[in-house]
Amino acid sequence: MFSTIEIAKGVSLHIRQSTQFKTVNFSIKWRKPLTVKDAAERSVLSNVMQHSNGKFPKSADFRSHLDDLYGTVMYLDASKRGKDHTVVLNVETVNDQYLAETKVLDDVIDLMQTVIFNPNFENDRFVSSIVEREKEMIIQRIQSIFDDKTRYAQHRLTQIMRPNHPASISANGTIEAVKEVTTESLTKAYHSMINNDKIDIYVLGDVDVDALQQKLVNALSFKNRETIPYPETEDESKAEKEYTNEKQDMKQGKLHIGYSTPVKFGEEDYPKMQIFNGVFGAYAHSKLFMNVRERESLAYYASSSYSSHYGLVYVVSGIEPANEKKAIEVIKEQLEATQNGEITDLEMNQTKAMLVNQLKEALDSARGQIDIFDQYKDLGEEFSVDLWKDRWSKVTKEDVQQMASQLKLEAIYFLSGKEGSGDANN
Template sequence: MLSNIFTHKTLQNGIDLYICPTNKFKTISIYFFLHQNLKSETATKTALLPYVLKRGTEKFTTSRSISLFLDDLYGSGMGGDILKRGETQIVSFFMDMVHPKYVEDQDIFDKAMLVFADMILHPVKEDGGFKKDYVNQEKDVLKRNIESLYNDKFNYAIERCFQEMCKDEAYSIYKYGNIEDLDGINNKNLYEYYTDCLKSCPIDIFVMGDVNEQEITDKIEKQFYFERGKVIEVGTGFSKKEVKQERFVEERQNLNQGKLSMGFRTKTRYGDDDYYALMVYNGILGGGTHSKLFSNVREKASLAYYAFSRIEKAKGLMVVSCGIEFDDMQKTIDIIKKQLDDIRQGEITDYEYESTIKSLTNSLKEVQDSPSSIISMYLDGIINGIHEPVEDMIYKLKKVTKRDVVEVAHKIDLDTIFFLNKK
């Protein structure tokens, strides 16, 4: 079993470097994460960054020239995206390459590292900003990306539930920002914003593979050395907000299936003593075919096309989501509420409990089969101020009792019901 503990070092300019030397994989993976507070005034700019930066560097000025160079590096993969963890918006970049010992080119790591650092630190520029065409094209792409959420009713209903539930909180902001802000963004103010982010936002770099720790540290230090200033505080926005009154919000659209989302405040985050009890609670409620939602809402009552629950571990939220017939809304809400009450009363079968522990244990073990999954899980830990290997997580999970689940169930409050209805 891979004991995926990363060694933490701080570079001269304050960037945090995490290295995990392991011979489990035939690849070397490098990840770069820039953390920004999720704010309405910067969310759209932040969301544009990885897509503009991927378009070209000073040395490789087009996407095609980058692709051809990566093809020559035995099909190395490089890309970027936006993540949302609680009220933190994260610009992420990755580079995956085959380990030099499996190929003829012993310089593959240095070449890959060069183009990766170039993408992040030396983008193609024009008139003191990013290349105008690239910014305008990526603004159109981002606009379509934001609009596509409206057509994805499954995710739209969940996003809208959280937006209504967290109306006065930064968590209500969509990870890709909003269309209204795109007009005010140009190549110069976006570039200026990015250079500010590089100077002041927390940055993490992860390296995983069969590498020499000191050698990698020296190479990263050299490639990613640039002047930085005072680093800002970035938080997840976790709060133990009390729910004064349950809210109901309905939206009507032209659609052929109702989408019901129920948003809860768990008052528990990753890192809290009862977080693993919350994981088991979520698994018993709606984490698979063994769960109460699947058995009672979908199978026995035949009310839902799908029914599940999931937790947002940084912000301390949970959502229950179902696809139902329009006329079955109240009946479905009542049955879901009964499942919540049953868990509070300790009505948890051995099958539900044991299947959940087994399912969660297997999911955690599967994390260890992929560098990206390991890094993502460790990143979640850093964001929430906790560093623990998968073995420790499995140990804590298996220690959770039914009584622990009942106790955490009493902390959970239903905040908002959102129903996407037909016109």
């Protein structure tokens, strides 16, 4: 899918020549072990680097220059996956071959070099006023989770299930950690990211691979770096308590249930767990939707998700507080039915079709191709839709039953209004 070379120790360049898109897409990903402090600093850093640099210290001038480059899109973001924190620079620009002038790609690469290696410094550090402004933006982003009750409930459940673990650390850190960021600490975080992070550089488009490779090697002069050790984390069940009910000013209740599974991303049983999740609750044909929502009318929505890097399965539902006990009961019944092998051919076939369609849809976009290759590249095999379609097709009802039987209930979290129900276990 992508051809890969190492341009420096710990720095990989992945290029895919394709006529599928009329644009050229770049994605540069800096990775290091996820901690609260680093997440806070690097989220602020991505905002600071996105809006100004040494050549364009004012955001308006930077955006104007991007417009001049035929509407080139360039932005930075922070995210997490597994035990990694990632800062990503994404770029999408027009392909030179569709233009009368053919310097745009070179200009875009020069601008990428500027954004990365020529930050907006005063006296060898970031500008204090810009840092403070972007800190406020990240704090607002973190605070926004409190306004979205579904996201808040999911965040609280994960905190209860895996305290002080990458699963419960936000990609933006915490408000307290963001407030502690200074111009000095941010400058140090920048130099650490440029010089120490593992880096993957992706390019996808109708390009001359050899010529572009040489341009990027010259422009992105990253040095050799050593592997950063990951702090040890405890993956065994460490849920603080089995049941939690919190109350806020709201009407609809948010019932979130967390399970653990020994099966994680990339392991032999991973495709089986994907099918289990689809049969159990991931789609509109799944047991949770069809029974909790449709048959019993207990929920506004009900679904499951599989967090494969952490070995966790979540059930989320929006319910009337008075229906809490019944909803928990019916959710439990659906898991037990799957554990007992009560699985229809329709549930299996629709789940397999949905997984294949989702994969194909993701590959319809350049960013989707980059993200999928980035996720699957470490499995030591050539990624293809046919390979995964074949793996899913071989999963049996007995396999799904086995996956369901390995689930372990860890925590139930219920967020309800102040006039809502009491403890469901009473």
